[in-house]
Amino acid sequence: MDVSLLHPKSGDFAAITGFTLADAHQGNASTNNGLASEPVxxxxxxxVKFKDGVLTVGDRRATGGNAIMYxxxxxxxxxxxxxxxxxxGAxxxxxxxxxxxxxSFKYYERSQLQPLSLDGKLNEIGRLMAGxxxxxxxxxxVVPVIAVYDHKQAAGRIFFYDAAGARFENLEYAAAGSGSVQIRGAFEYIVRTKGNFxxxxxxxxxxxxxxxxxxAADLDSATGGAGKVLPLARTVTAAGVTEISDDAIRAALGASTTTATSI
Amino acid sequence: MGRQSDVESIRIASIDTAHREGFQRSEDDVCLSRLVGFGISPAVKQVYNDQRAVPLTIRALFAELHDSPADDVFCTLNYDGEYRISKGSAVITGVRSADESAKELLKDAAPATREEAIRLAAKVWATAYTAMRHARKPGGDVDETGVRLTPDAAFKGAIAKGLILEAALLTRSTSKTSRFECCTPELVSAAVANLDLG
Incomplete structure (x- = not known):
């Protein structure tokens, strides 16, 4: 019988679960997953922003060193x-x-009877990154890109963090991962020639x-192309989070893909 | 129901226990019977049995949603730690006669839609409310001339004087991350406005 159950811990999720940032420090370059010499x-x-919110897409590949793991x-x-x-990243x-x-977000909302503010959520992510x-x-x-719908501003917003937990807000787009380097200039080209996302x-x-x-998939071997498994696309808008259907992705790919390549 | 500070203790303890289990194991491992039976009930009973402690002034009703209505689980918890698991429906009130009136109405009830469920819940609540008023005030409510009011008139009079009902739903299928949904005051008012308690 645990009477301490009846003494709440002020909505501190890490306190009730025993989760500590030290537990998150398990990244180890020597981790051997059996198939590759590096972690997955x-x-x-x-x-990218669009007029109703933010669209986020990702390829489906996970790699361990040179091996395609998943x-x-x-x-x-x-x-x-x-x-x-x-x-x-890891x-x-x-x-x-x-x-x-x-x-943590759900626990805060349930225990405190109000959702954690956007700034509170972003700070929590920063603390985790710093830890x-x-x-x-x-x-x-880990390199996260955060897409949110800010109901106060009635607009989608995009944030990213550096490894030490510093937070930055992007105006139009953000990308992360090994293939992001190769396409960085292409974002600017689109904004300058076609207008803001x-x-x-x-x-x-x-x-x-x-x-x-x-x-990115053409220029970076670690990024999977759409030919084998369709990318994942989700939006966040005033109505919430929505997954883009495979049919819509196929249609968009049909409109965007060309066979031309310079390499 | 009960003293607000004690209600909060039970509410937070339940959330803490459920989230700890859900994070350390899985959301699939959180269930009402274990939450109440192995977590909350023993703690409440220990406080009740401790001669140096003040017992919690609470009665609590928990509901657990499953894929099928037949599998939904309800649990009522008493101030002494005793609890009861049930299917279909559950009621807690302040007096036994109100409990019985409410359970009688709920027996075999099977509302098909959300609106029907809210109307049924409002009727059950109003019936229990008037039964409780009657138990506490023999002879029932009377008007300004001393004439006894019908249950319907007594309840509608209380609403007119500012009595507010609140209601919430657990939604079986939703695209949101939370199944809990507070009913709007308009929805509750509409359900209450058309009640006929006889």
Whole structure:
């Protein structure tokens, strides 16, 4: 019989579960998964604004060193009804982050009878990133892209973090993972020649984002192309989180994909 | 129902226990019978049996949603830690006669829609409310001339004087991350407005 149950801990999820940031420092470059000499990593994720919110897409590949470990990885995950986290980097750590944050946000809302503020959620992610710094230095780096719908501003917003937990807000787009480097300039090209993503319809933004992901797959061996497994695409808008259907992705890919390549 | 601070203790203890289990194991491992039977009930009973402690002034009703209505589980918990698991429906009130009136109405009831369920719940609540008033005030409520009011008139009079009902739903299929949904005041008012208690 645990009478201490009746003495609440002020809505502190880490306190009730015993989760500590030290537990998150398990990233280890020497981790051997049996097939590859490095831990499993997620590769390329992209977030772009569109006129009703934010669209986030990710390829499905997870790699360990040079080995393709999995081709159906989900790297665009909902933390709640207003926030998506697209993950790249150490997969095990990223999934644990997502699990902790989902429970933590829900626990706060249920125990305190009000949702955690957007700033509170973003700070919690920053604390988690900062707590994982030692793990990040030894191969457990997680690079999240956060897509949210801010009901106060009535607009979609995109954030990313560095390894030490510093938070940055992007105006139009963000990308992370090994394939993001190769396509960085292409985002700017689209904005300068076609206009802001935030003024595009979902269909246009989806076609552009999938096109960028295909370019990343062409130029980065760790990024999976749409030919084998369709990418995952989710939006966050005032209505909540919605998954884009495979049919819509196929249609957008048909509109965006060309066979031309310079390599 | 009960003293607000004690209600909060039980509410937070339940949330803490469910979330701890859900995070350390899985959401699939959280169930009402274990939550109440192995967590909350023993703690409440220990407080009740402790001569140096003040017993909790609560009665609590828990509901657990499953894929099929036939599998839904209800649990009522008493101030002494005793609890009862049931299927179909559950009621807690302040007096035994109100409990019985409410259970009689719920027996064999099977509302098919959300609106029917809210109307049924409102009717059961109103019936229990008037039964409780009657138990506490023999002879029942009377008007300003001393004439006894019908249950219907007594309840509608109380609503007119500012009595507010609140209601919440657990939604079986939803795209949201939470199945809990507070009913809007308009929905509750509409259900109450058309009640006929006789």
């Amino acid at each position: 990593h997620g590769t390329t994720v992209i977030a 081709d159906k990885a989900e790297k665009v995950l909902a933390l709640d009804d207003t926030m998506l986290m697209a993950i790249s 997969f095990s750590k990223a999934i644990e982050f997502v699990r902790f944050l989902r429970h 994982n710094l030692a793990g990040a230095m030894s191969g457990g780096l 935030s003024e595009m319809t979902l269909e246009t933004a989806l076609a552009e984002a999938l096109h960028l992901l295909e370019i």
